[in-house]
Amino acid sequence: MPSESFKKSNEVYNKKASAAKSREDAREFTTISGDPLDICYTPQNSPDLNGGGYDDKLGFPGEYPYTRGIHPNLYRGKLWTMRQFAGFGTAKDTNERYHFLLEHGQTGLSVAFDFPTLMGYDSDHARSRGEVGRCGVAISSLADMETLFSGIPLDKVSVSMTINGPAAIVWSFFIAAAEKQGVHPSKLRGTIQNDILKEFQAQHAWLVPIDHALRIVIDTMEFGAKEVQQWNTISISGYHIREAGSTAAQELAFTLANGFEYIERGIARGMNVDEFAPRLSFFWDVHLDFFEEIAKFRAARRIWAKTLKEKYGAKDPRSLLVRTHAQTAGVSLTAQQPENNIVRVAYQALAAVLGGTQSLHTNSMDETLALPTEKSVKIALRTQQVLAYETEVAHVVDPLGGSYFIEAMTDRLEAAANVYFKRIAERGGMVNATKEGWVQREIHRSSTAYQKAVEDGRKTIVGINRFVEEDEKIEIPVLKIDPKVDEISSDNLRKLRERRDAARVKKALDGVRAAAKNGENLMPRFVEAARSYATLGEIADVLRGEFGAPVEPAF
Amino acid sequence: MTSEKIRVLVAKPGLDGHDRGAKVVASALRDRGMEVIYTGLHQTPESIVEAAIQEDVDAVGLSILSGAHMTLFPKIAELLRSRGAENVVLTGGGIIPKEDVESLRTLGFARLFGPGSTTDEIAEYIESEVGRRRAAANH
Amino acid sequence: MDSLVERFRSGDRRALARLITRAENRSPGFAETLDAIYGSTGRGFRIGVTGPPGAGKSTIVDGLAAAFRAAGDSVAVLAIDPTSPFTGGALLGDRIRMRCTEDDSNIFVRSMATRGSLGGLARATVDAADLLDAFGYKQIMIETVGVGQAEHDVMTASDVVLVILYPGGGDSVQAMKAGLMEIADIFVVNKSDHPAADRLVDDIEQMLELRARRDAWRPPVVQCVATERRGIAELVLRIENYKSAREAAGDLAARRRERREAQVRRAIEEELALLLFEKSGFQDYITRELDRRRPPYAIAAEVVNLIKNSLKHAI
Secondary structure, eight states, X not given: OOOHHHHHHHHHHXXXXXXXXXXXXXXXXXXXXXXXXXXXXXXGGSGGGSTHHHHHHTOOTTSTTOTTOSSSSGGGTOOOEEOOEEXXXXXXXXXXXXXXXXXXXXXXXXXXXXXXXXXXXXXXXGGGTTTTTTSSBOOOSHHHHHHHTTTOOTTTSOEEEEOOTTHHHHHHHHHHHHHHTTOOGGGOOEEEOOOHHHIIIIIOOOOSOHHHHHHHHHHHHHHHHHHOTTEEOEEEEOHHHHHTTOOHHHHHHHHHHHHHHHHHHHHHTTOOHHHHGGGEEEEEEEOSOHHHHHHHHHHHHHHHHHHHHHTTOOOSGXXXXXXXXXXXXXXXXXXXXXXXXXHHHHHHHHHHHHTTOSEEEOOOTTTTTSSOOHHHHHHHHHHHXXXXXXXXXXXXXXXXXXXXXXXXXXXXHHHHHHHHHHHHHHTTSHHHHHHTTHHHHHHHHHHHHHHHHHHTTSSOOBTTTBSOOTTOOOOXXXXXXXXXXXXXXXXXXXXXXXXXOHHHHHHHHHHHHHHHHHOOOSHHHHHHHXXXXXXXXXXXXXXXXXXXXXXXXXX | OOOOOOEEEEEOBSSOOOOHHHHHHHHHHHHTTOEEEEOOSSBOHHHHHHHXXXXXXXXXXXXXXXXXXXXXXXXXXXXHHHTTOTTSEEEEEESOOHHHHHHHHTTTOSEEEOTTOOXXXXXXXXXXXXXXXXXXXXX | OHHXXXXXXXXXXXXXXXXXXXXXXXXXXXXXXXXXXXXXXXXXXXXXXXXXXXXXXXXXXHHHHHHHHHTTOOEEEEEEEOOOTTTSOEEEOGGGGXXXXXXXXXXXXEXXXXXXXXXXXXXXXXXXXXXXXXXXXSEEEEEOOOOSSOOTXXXXXXXXXXXXXXXXXXXXXXXXXIIIHHHOSEEEEOSTTSTTHHHHHHHXXXXXXXXXXXXXXXXXXXXXXXXXXXXXXXXXXXXXXHHXXXXXXXXXXXXXXXXXXXXXXXXXXXXXXXXXIIISSHHHHHHHHHHTTOOHHHHHHHHHHHHHHHHHHHO
């Protein structure tokens, strides 16, 4: 505890510092989330860190409560995975990009799907018109998945797939594609995002109403634990919540609360928490507020470890770990002076690494204009390589641990998350709070407040509300998607439907329907449907027919 | 006791679910005194145009981030024209490359608002454009 | 204006929408238009839907709309949301939950802002309902603001009032205290899969024992899970029962008469207010007298006396 004389001199300092004149161009001194900041942090901000407080709140890296990191030697043992999210056009186009990325030293793959795929529509569906291959790769069947990973050994490369509503179906395509390569499911490493709660809260790529959707998610958890043991069956994602406009504290609280919901439902299914919790991973945003973001990663590890151990009785240390993928904040990029985005991304990447991430995607500078070009993706990847190999920041674990400021910020975010957990409980839990639209309205409130702060000039964005270049000509090339993608994909589908065994497809779809009705685990049925070359839309239609459409709550 | 409010339909065409911008703009237009009808996500061009007709709006603001704007935006403009509602101010925003902005200008979208636009700019544009068209209609 | 009415009569939905706007704006000539179509009203059935926030009014309306459409009836919905007293703007979000409208042009949904009206509806709601009725919509649903306070305007505006309540949380009890009990013709307990649903049904039944109605109707309590469209068929049946029972008793005509009386009174009030405060010099007079520190009731009494005197000469 700080001594009386220290407290006194701290008080004197605070008075003096507050009385000193602030510079005129700063209207407020807050985090990007709008929380006020002290001028300087001292031992008084985290008085309990010495002695017992250290063990309770921090521990050593690789030790409970894992605030300082999940591995004892972190990046000395293994650098983070440099995993650039990519996908566009047809499966063939994206396959070429994957080969390019792997040749340039990328160490894992991350699939971006187009909107029809994310929403469970085939490329030739009426609602897919104009959307096929635009924002990601179009995958309508096992055949597309085989093309996507042609020449890429699926037992060697870990693959992350950003897919939610139809995650179980698309994962089945992947499992079936690996079978075709002769790779057994137990050898597969990778992740499906499969975090349906945050879809209802923020991103809205959904398929069926929330209760049915959750059942399918738990089906994948159960199936993964038995058959695909190295696979991360949910990547519990704060990213989209933050991008939709939440504060850092909301991102932390809502994401962890979603995670607890999956844990509770897994237990309710009859599984032991240690059977499935080790296969849950996390996906965080890394925004511009450098210290707040680092503290967010640390607070997440501490809260998750403590809750899993104390509340859910996890015994396996792996159940307690927040294994993290991070992506730099897409919303922080500007269309104006786009080259500046390279700098933003670099700072964000540094924050993710100092926060102890296991995997990182760095955004490309041109992403507010279109999907990134090869050149801009390469710069983004090189940003990570410079960070990893030139700056020497990766040698020391949690280098900011013990900083008065970082520790105070970590405590503050933890406390803010606890307040949210209480409010969520009062609303009958996360599912109910989401159905009522409360979570969405909380996020909207924050996004509106931030927009106001920018428009009032309280928050500065270079090139937007300060240092603006009038009549700026943006001179970077933009990736163009071949408008023929629609046609090519539809054509492929038509041919597939002609050559596949129609009777086998029908039988497989009937199997899916039966399982949807009788409550058995859907995964084996999906895998069989994938093998039969039933399409995504056909399988999704069975689910839509049985379960209906999602309901959007009031705004 | 005659009072004319500006009525605006804020709509999300296409399959992308990013509604942060649409909702921020909807709230801002309400705060400027407009009556804002929000359609919700994943709307087809047909449902957007039918809503615009039924709600008798002065303006339609479209928000899209899926890259399908060159298919969906012209379709909406065409459907509005075919229903005799060409007087409705059409605008929008999202991730729309510059050359697409140019093409859309000739297709009924005089102005689009990309990343970095302020809600004031959008509101002022709608106010002045609706005012101009109302004045022209009264002559 | 005449061509708009012609287009309206020929079934042009855009003309219908435009005429509703004119009624909302009190545009010149709107009253004549409404009188011109008055003869065609009276064929549609008007269903008021009210209840506290979060009760699921829009979802019930969506379910009813789908059921009516399935039975072959055309459907119109007037969804009322509050106008901000500070900015005059409004966010009208009820379309979001009306899934059934997406690919069916035989459902007409119009969002209306209250624009300062306090009784739970917009000033022009009855006018808009008349236009929809004259246009040929068979089932016209009117969804009130639903802020939980007494929203009594819906009683005169509709032929039947559904009060939607939901178990858990105190809002429903609050709503009953605020006077929703008296205006309900049918109670709907939504989200009836909630464990406290039966208790809420009991509470309603008990309260019904204690209240007298003018007519012999005893409001039934229907249980629904609107998000899954459970209970909607029974609700439709109850609405039909109500309609035939009230028609047989002659109450429906009386209720519609009351609606027209209220409409006439309201039109007079609006015109007089306009005359007194905007077209005559009374507003200036009031300001001047107040500036002279004259007390408010004295000023009001004098103004009323002046009007009384001029009325004596007129009538």
